[in-house]
Amino acid sequence: MLNAIGGQHFAKTLDITPLKVAYGEVTLKMPVQPKVFQQLGYVHGGAITSLLDTATVMCSVTLIRDDESTLTTELKVNFLGPGEGEYILGTARTIKDGGKLIIMEAEATAVFADGSTRDVAHMTTTYIRLKRPQQR
Amino acid sequence: MLNAIGGQHFAKTLDITPLKVAYGEVTLKMPVQPKVFQQLGYVHGGAITSLLDTATVMCSVTLIRDDESTLTTELKVNFLGPGEGEYILGTARTIKDGGKLIIMEAEATAVFADGSTRDVAHMTTTYIRLKRPQQR
Amino acid sequence: MLNAIGGQHFAKTLDITPLKVAYGEVTLKMPVQPKVFQQLGYVHGGAITSLLDTATVMCSVTLIRDDESTLTTELKVNFLGPGEGEYILGTARTIKDGGKLIIMEAEATAVFADGSTRDVAHMTTTYIRLKRPQQR
Amino acid sequence: MLNAIGGQHFAKTLDITPLKVAYGEVTLKMPVQPKVFQQLGYVHGGAITSLLDTATVMCSVTLIRDDESTLTTELKVNFLGPGEGEYILGTARTIKDGGKLIIMEAEATAVFADGSTRDVAHMTTTYIRLKRPQQR
Numbered sequence: 401m402l403n404a405i406g407g408q409h410f411a412k413t414l415d416i417t418p419l420k421v422a423y424g425e426v427t428l429k430m431p432v433q434p435k436v437f438q439q440l441g442y443v444h445g446g447a448i449t450s451l452l453d454t455a456t457v458m459c460s461v462t463l464i465r466d467d468e469s470t471l472t473t474e475l476k477v478n479f480l481g482p483g484e485g486e487y488i489l490g491t492a493r494t495i496k497d498g499g500k501l502i503i504m505e506a507e508a509t510a511v512f513a514d515g516s517t518r519d520v521a522h523m524t525t526t527y528i529r530l531k532r533p534q535q536r
Numbered sequence: 537m538l539n540a541i542g543g544q545h546f547a548k549t550l551d552i553t554p555l556k557v558a559y560g561e562v563t564l565k566m567p568v569q570p571k572v573f574q575q576l577g578y579v580h581g582g583a584i585t586s587l588l589d590t591a592t593v594m595c596s597v598t599l600i601r602d603d604e605s606t607l608t609t610e611l612k613v614n615f616l617g618p619g620e621g622e623y624i625l626g627t628a629r630t631i632k633d634g635g636k637l638i639i640m641e642a643e644a645t646a647v648f649a650d651g652s653t654r655d656v657a658h659m660t661t662t663y664i665r666l667k668r669p670q671q672r
Numbered sequence: 673m674l675n676a677i678g679g680q681h682f683a684k685t686l687d688i689t690p691l692k693v694a695y696g697e698v699t700l701k702m703p704v705q706p707k708v709f710q711q712l713g714y715v716h717g718g719a720i721t722s723l724l725d726t727a728t729v730m731c732s733v734t735l736i737r738d739d740e741s742t743l744t745t746e747l748k749v750n751f752l753g754p755g756e757g758e759y760i761l762g763t764a765r766t767i768k769d770g771g772k773l774i775i776m777e778a779e780a781t782a783v784f785a786d787g788s789t790r791d792v793a794h795m796t797t798t799y800i801r802l803k804r805p806q807q808r
Numbered sequence: 809m810l811n812a813i814g815g816q817h818f819a820k821t822l823d824i825t826p827l828k829v830a831y832g833e834v835t836l837k838m839p840v841q842p843k844v845f846q847q848l849g850y851v852h853g854g855a856i857t858s859l860l861d862t863a864t865v866m867c868s869v870t871l872i873r874d875d876e877s878t879l880t881t882e883l884k885v886n887f888l889g890p891g892e893g894e895y896i897l898g899t900a901r902t903i904k905d906g907g908k909l910i911i912m913e914a915e916a917t918a919v920f921a922d923g924s925t926r927d928v929a930h931m932t933t934t935y936i937r938l939k940r941p942q943q944r
Contacts (some may be wrong), residue, residue: 410580444546450582716818718858
């Protein structure tokens with residue numbers, strides 16, 4: 401399961417690595433580094449969203465059968481504070497595991513060198529279950 | 537104004553380039569390439585969101601005074617189709633230019649080699665006006 | 673089709689009436705009256721949302737077959753200005769009419785006694801197609 | 809504080825009553841009755857949203873000073889199950905109490921005659937702090 405990130409080129413571009421992948425719950429880590437900065441020197445909101453969306457897609461995959469896949473249908477992010485520190489933690493958990501739709505929530509947390517933390521973002525998102533794995 | 541993307545490290549990581557930057561309206565272009573793919577070989581929803589958020593931040597900047605800056609407070613994306621083709625266009629336009637908040641909408645469109653297009657995503661977002669430029 | 677509002681008890685509670693119901697496009701009207709006010713004397717955001725959600729459910733119904741029904745899976749509203757004037761217009765239009773999901777956008781507009789108008793709210797929403805009519 | 813609902817005409821129209829109003833946390837109750845039904849005989853998504861928005865506005869009021877007021881700027885609801893049972897509980901809690909914006913989340917839960925419960929909806933929302941009470 402920890403290899404699920406293997407095929408995720410974009411997650412690799414962001415240097416995202418998994419810390420925990422369990423049934424209905426995923427935690428990932430993304431380093432704070434210049435290549436993900438916006439114009440003010442903080443992590444770009446799009447990179448934060450990418451971390452959270454990567455966490456929720458992996459979370460959705462823990463819930464489905466081998467002959468299914470999932471696709472994001474919508475996501476909404478509230479930004480709570482600047483993306484800074486040493487790295488950003490992205491955690492996803494399941495709100496509803498339905499027959500057709502999976503609803504999850506995810507949180508981004510800045511972790512500083514001294515171990516202190518601060519809220520960065522909160523996301524809710526809907527995934528749809530597809531009946532067979534999609535491959536391009 | 538077209539240089540506004542200059543300080544956007546993350547936009548450069550995604551090879552985003554501006555096509556049009558006008559008062560309250562911005563169009564950007566992001567190539568479809570492996571480094572932004574998700575596990576199925578399409579452009580990652582987070583990269584699509586990053587394109588749209590980059591378009592809206594630039595759009596918000598066209599609306600403010602020199603002694604102001606803006607910050608995303610929330611965004612919501614509906615995904616309409618796969619991120620594929622030659623490149624993705626991201627266009628932003630203003631819904632409300634308020635004294636405290638700026639509300640915009642943005643669309644992502646896939647452009648194929650033969651010039652045909654397909655809807656990829658629709659976003660709404662809120663930015664807050666800040667009284668002076670923020671610099672880290 | 674204009675009778676579709678017939679079974680909508682809540683729409684009647686709000687005195688919502690249809691002005692236009694066409695394929696993929698609906699306009700409704702809700703009077704501004706004390707029973708829908710919040711604490712400041714404007715139309716409650718929940719009543720605005722109810723108007724828009726009633727418009728989008730009717731809009732979704734114009735798109736489906738007789739053996740289908742639809743259900744709201746999510747909605748997001750940006751509030752643009754106070755709910756005031758003589759009445760509020762709610763208009764819905766289709767963004768994507770997909771095989772599984774229908775994505776729409778809707779706008780609420782305040783109409784004043786002198787005929788002038790002002791933006792009140794903007795909504796995006798997702799409906800799921802169900803294979804047969806649901807009845808409680 | 810429990811009287812805060814006093815001026816809320818729309819909340820009265822929906823027969824919403826407060827169960828708990830504490831600093832940064834509010835629980836309200838709305839009966840399941842025909843006047844809030846949609847076409848399928850369940851509680852209208854707009855009425856659910858109204859319950860949650862009423863809970864969050866009251867929650868925001870517990871956080872501000874006497875010379876301030878608050879206004880909803882955006883809300884997003886994910887619907888998790890049908891609005892049915894004896895009544896719907898709406899609970900709001902604070903995600904971020906910021907100097908300019910207040911971000912909250914709220915949940916709607918159906919309570920049945922036998923005391924069992926089921927998730928109905930999940931909302932995230934942003935309120936803006938205003939420097940003085942607004943009155944129409």
